[in-house]
Amino acid sequence: MASEKVYYSMTEAIEMTGLAASTLRLWEKHFDQLSPRKDGHGNRYYTMANIDLIKQIKYLRDEMHITRIEAIRHELKQGKRQADFRQRATDILLRVRAELVEIRSKV
Secondary structure (H helix, E strand, O other): OOOOOOOEEHHHHHHHHOOOHHHHHHHHHHOOOOOOEEOOOOOEEEOHHHHHHHHHHHHHHHOOOOOOHHHHHHHHHHOHHHHHHHHHHHHHHHHHHHHHHHHHHHO
16 A cells, blocks of 8 residues: 655645645635645645535635635634535546546446
8 A cells, every 4th residue: 555645745735636826825814724845945845634625615605606715714713524515525526537537438
């Protein structure tokens, strides 16, 4: 079993979340929980917990249509379990869909 990385570069975070670098930087300013590690050159390094939080925020914004920062903060505090469940379910369904598309392309 391969060990999971501890830190992911901004490029990797962008690939994993589908967000622009400018959005990630903006969210860092608005969400205290999102604080990637920075090296001496200012490069950001995200943990898997950071990536999961980014995906949660994205889910709340895109799927739940909660667009105000204050409302997203509130939802993260109040509805953490429900949002976690929905976001994880969405991730699973997206993976299953990708696998089905891959299987279909081989037929």
